[in-house]
Amino acid sequence: MRRRTGILVLTLALMAAACGDNPVAGPSPSPQRGSFPVTVEAVGGPVTMENRPERIVSLSPTATEMLFAIGAGDQVVAVDDQSTFPPEAPITDLSGFEPNVEAIAGYEPDLVVIANDISDLVGSLEGLDIPVLLQPAAEDLEGTYEQLGQLGELTGRQAGAAEVVGEMRRRVEELLEGVPEWLQAPTYYYELDPTFFTVTSDTFVGQIFAVVGLQSIADEAEGAGSGYPQLSSEFIVAANPDFIFLADTKCCGESAETVAARPGWDRIEAVQEGNVVALDDDVASRWGPRVVDLLEVVVEAVSGAGA
Amino acid sequence: MATATAEVRFRPTRLRPGVLGMALGVLAVAGLAGVLIGPVGLSPQGVLLELLDRVPFARVDSGLAEREQAILWQIRLPRVVVGGMVGAALSMAGAAYQGVFRNPLADPYLLGAAAGAGLGATLAVAYLPSGGGPVGPLPAAAFLGALVGVGAAYGLGRSVGRSRTSGTLILAGVAVASFLTAVQTYFQQREDDTLRQVFAWILGTLGTVTWREAALMAPYLVVGGVVLLLHRRLLDVLSLGDEEAESLGVRAGRVRLVIVVAASLATAAAVAVSGLIGFVGIIVPHAVRLAFGGSYRLVLPLSIAFGAAFLVLTDLAARTLLAPAEIPIGVVTAFFGAPFFLAVLRRSKGMS
Numbered sequence: 001m002r003r004r005t006g007i008l009v010l011t012l013a014l015m016a017a018a019c020g021d022n023p024v025a026g027p028s029p030s031p032q033r034g035s036f037p038v039t040v041e042a043v044g045g046p047v048t049m050e051n052r053p054e055r056i057v058s059l060s061p062t063a064t065e066m067l068f069a070i071g072a073g074d075q076v077v078a079v080d081d082q083s084t085f086p087p088e089a090p091i092t093d094l095s096g097f098e099p100n101v102e103a104i105a106g107y108e109p110d111l112v113v114i115a116n117d118i119s120d121l122v123g124s125l126e127g128l129d130i131p132v133l134l135q136p137a138a139e140d141l142e143g144t145y146e147q148l149g150q151l152g153e154l155t156g157r158q159a160g161a162a163e164v165v166g167e168m169r170r171r172v173e174e175l176l177e178g179v180p181e182w183l184q185a186p187t188y189y190y191e192l193d194p195t196f197f198t199v200t201s202d203t204f205v206g207q208i209f210a211v212v213g214l215q216s217i218a219d220e221a222e223g224a225g226s227g228y229p230q231l232s233s234e235f236i237v238a239a240n241p242d243f244i245f246l247a248d249t250k251c252c253g254e255s256a257e258t259v260a261a262r263p264g265w266d267r268i269e270a271v272q273e274g275n276v277v278a279l280d281d282d283v284a285s286r287w288g289p290r291v292v293d294l295l296e297v298v299v300e301a302v303s304g305a306g307a
Numbered sequence: 308m309a310t311a312t313a314e315v316r317f318r319p320t321r322l323r324p325g326v327l328g329m330a331l332g333v334l335a336v337a338g339l340a341g342v343l344i345g346p347v348g349l350s351p352q353g354v355l356l357e358l359l360d361r362v363p364f365a366r367v368d369s370g371l372a373e374r375e376q377a378i379l380w381q382i383r384l385p386r387v388v389v390g391g392m393v394g395a396a397l398s399m400a401g402a403a404y405q406g407v408f409r410n411p412l413a414d415p416y417l418l419g420a421a422a423g424a425g426l427g428a429t430l431a432v433a434y435l436p437s438g439g440g441p442v443g444p445l446p447a448a449a450f451l452g453a454l455v456g457v458g459a460a461y462g463l464g465r466s467v468g469r470s471r472t473s474g475t476l477i478l479a480g481v482a483v484a485s486f487l488t489a490v491q492t493y494f495q496q497r498e499d500d501t502l503r504q505v506f507a508w509i510l511g512t513l514g515t516v517t518w519r520e521a522a523l524m525a526p527y528l529v530v531g532g533v534v535l536l537l538h539r540r541l542l543d544v545l546s547l548g549d550e551e552a553e554s555l556g557v558r559a560g561r562v563r564l565v566i567v568v569a570a571s572l573a574t575a576a577a578v579a580v581s582g583l584i585g586f587v588g589i590i591v592p593h594a595v596r597l598a599f600g601g602s603y604r605l606v607l608p609l610s611i612a613f614g615a616a617f618l619v620l621t622d623l624a625a626r627t628l629l630a631p632a633e634i635p636i637g638v639v640t641a642f643f644g645a646p647f648f649l650a651v652l653r654r655s656k657g658m659s
Contacts, residue, residue: 082500097499195507195515196633221632230507233514234382235631237374238347251504253436263381263517267374 040150044122044134052156053111053131057104059096060115063135064089065288066151067113071160078107084282085290101125111154138287140207141172148289164289171292175299176211185215186242186302189231189270191259193248196231203227204287205247205294212298217241237264243301244270245277247284254278277301320543320602322609330612334391337616341387341623342379346630349375349383381517389516389524389580390622391615394587396528396577398614400570401588402595402606403535406542407563408473415574415588418480418567422487423456424449424578429491429505433498445508446523446579452487453575459483461567473549473563510635511584513622520580531573535607538566542603584618586640590648591617597651617644 039048056076058064064083067076079089080096094103096114101124104112112125113133122132133154138144145165152161188209190199198218199205206216206227217239221229248254256276265271279297283290342358343351349371357369357379371379400415408417416422431448457480464479495502541562544552549559577584591614592606599605618636621643625636 093497095496095499097502098496193504193507195512197507218631221629229629229632230514231631232346232626232633234378235346237378237382239631240374251500263385264377267377 036156038153040153042133042150043136044117044132047131047133047154049111049131049154053154055107055109056111056113056155057094057107057109058083058113059094059099060113060135062115062286062288063113063151065286065290066148067155069164069289070148070152070157072151072155072157075155077109105130138204140204141211144287144291168289168292172295175295178299178303179212180303182213185213187217187239188214188243188245189217189236189239189241190245191248191254192228194252194254196233196236197228198231200227200229205284208291208295209298211295212302214243214302233264237268240268241270243275243277245279247279247281249278250281275301320600320604322605326599327608330609334612334616337619338387338391341390341619342384344623344627345383346626347378349379354379385518385521386513386516386622387619389521390513390619392521392524392528393577393581393584394618395611395615396531396573397584397588398591398610399532399535399607400574402592402603402610403542403566403570405592406546406603407566408477409546409548410473410477411593415570417477418460418571419456419483419487420453420571420574420578421583422484422491423452424575424583425509426487426491427452428508429494429501432501432504433494450575450579453578454571456483456487457567457571508582511582511637513581513636514633516580524576524580527572527576531569532611534569535566538562539603539607542566584637584640586644587614587618590644594648594651
């Protein structure tokens, strides 16, 4: 408890510096309740909570995982249809891809967290005086930590957020100790779907692999202007990646066997040497706390393969 | 319609060997370019020698590494072949549809084939377990969906209309297509994690095709092509109008059914292996009409050859322009096809 208070004081000091607010003027903070009103600077602009939110709606599977991880789970009343983790999250048929403002408002939320501002969802909800926190895909691990911090402040769970971030940092550091020193960066092909959509090092997932020292074969496709290019099959075979990571095991039933059965792919060293790694699609497509689990799988795969 | 029949009088209606030879030459050049050029730089000499090596009794060493051989034989060549087959199927089906419906805007997707295939693909992605079996669930569902779409449009058009006129069929096709699209959108909204996969499929792709797709498609292409070619003269008669055709002893409704079935089978097979590639079925037959004449004795065989060549070349652009990234082929067909078609249109204005 002492540590929590310490962090609280630190946060308050930071807040005072950031907003020029006088923390003493606010309602007296208690360790559990956080301090309100509070304002955080997010991608979509400043978001202010007058009181601790008790009816949060999350339309972002990542934000759902974050909210439950930092201990704000019991403040969440509804999550979107893709928020499959944790199991106790109150899943509904709300959609983050085709959001229905009326259905969202029906839950009488005091805070809505989204990952995509589709058809001006932010404007529509703010028109109803519902605060919206926009948290698009993070760019790297620091981005994840920052979003956890934002959620912590807005929900009065700064301590929980700080604890999660601290634990993540510790595990990442520990995992990276097990990574061999590469003489030459190993290459990988990361499969988003069976039509060969992949990621470059510029994406969040790409950054995770970069931390381990791996390089995406798609980095040559930067001319495509997107971090998620679709590659030619023949290019993948010719690039001969050292590792293949499959993020399409749940959606599309791909596996080391189906990959090896593709025409010409049996010539890829990753296939010949058994370095085709099946990932959990959900973990791999989110930038929440479980990204460390993804990192663990990657580190295990590359360490086992030997430098 | 009127323009097509008018041109029959001005242009030769027989396919001269020289013209056919030129069309096949263009196809051969396109095919060779497709095999020689790709995102992976295989040496042209090596590729040619490797091809020569497969000629019976010829034994040469191409100098290509094992992995390069695999790329050529198992990835690049099947893609060129399937691309050509899809182009041929869509072009001949488009030509046939334009003939039987006497409508220059008709394309192979007119009677609900695209909407049916789209619904089938969506349901497959959302509800069917993936993998297993010789054919993935998506191609099979798209194939069935296309046939169900056309079948429903044809059945409804016949039962609603007093006579089996082309106008009633087209209207029934529009209604069926709207209905199927609505159902598809409903399921997409319910299962919105399928959006990306379905969308990618709708834009069309040849990126994952193998020899298996070539084998799956071949029977439909061959049977459809033979049936349509056998009906090329009847298509000329039909283009005069149903009454004129009947007065010449042609049973217009029956001929139309046979042609629609043949064209739809070829279309459904093409859609199943490559998704919805637009525009080919409209511009290739029209470009052939403008350049060589409107008789179906010319239009059908030349559409097959030029359609195949056109799609091989557009796919070449799709896989090399941003290499090693791909561009959806549907984008390329329209991007290069539309200006090309306007150029043909412009040039032919002075001639007819």
